[in-house]
Amino acid sequence: xxxxxxxxxGATRTCPHCKTTILESASVCPSCRHHLRFDEAAxxxxxxTISPLHVEGTISPPPGETxxxxxxxxxxxxxxxEEIARQVIGVGALYADEQRTFTLAVEMTEATGAKAxxxx
Numbered sequence: 001x002x003x004x005x006x007x008x009x010g011a012t013r014t015c016p017h018c019k020t021t022i023l024e025s026a027s028v029c030p031s032c033r034h035h036l037r038f039d040e041a042a043x044x045x046x047x048x049t050i051s052p053l054h055v056e057g058t059i060s061p062p063p064g065e066t067x068x069x070x071x072x073x074x075x076x077x078x079x080x081x082e083e084i085a086r087q088v089i090g091v092g093a094l095y096a097d098e099q100r101t102f103t104l105a106v107e108m109t110e111a112t113g114a115k116a117x118x119x120x
Contacts, residue, residue: 009111025111048110060099067093072102 011024018032028035061068072089094100 023109025109030107050108051105052108053104053106055105056101056103058099058101059094061094061096063096065096067095069093070100074104 007024009025012021013024014020015022015029015032015034015036017029017034020029020031022029022031027037059070069091070093071091074085074087074089075083076085078084092100
């Protein structure tokens with residue numbers, strides 16, 4: 001996996017608040033939701049943002065006294081089916097009277113600027 005150079009679409013940086021890897025273009029950290037910089041386009045709502053994927057599901061263990069463990073694993077693959085990222089998001093255990101709800105959302109924001117076009 002190649003890392004895009006700073007200033008190009010897909011370039012990343014570390015959130016100064018929570019240390020999560022985020023897009024360099026982010027005005028707000030998607031993890032901790034802290035504001036990172038003033039962005040007139042984001043405040044005015046002129047940046048094009050879409051949410052092409054949103055999935056939510058709830059799990060409960062089967063009836064009984066046994067605890068059931070779970071692992072939340074996220075995998076991202078490219079157009080060739082090659083895994084480019086894999087991360088364990090969270091782990092835990094559930095008893096009969098407990099449940100967990102998991103939500104996955106992907107947000108896409110239009111890349112802007114002189115380097116936003118793909119070069120061939």
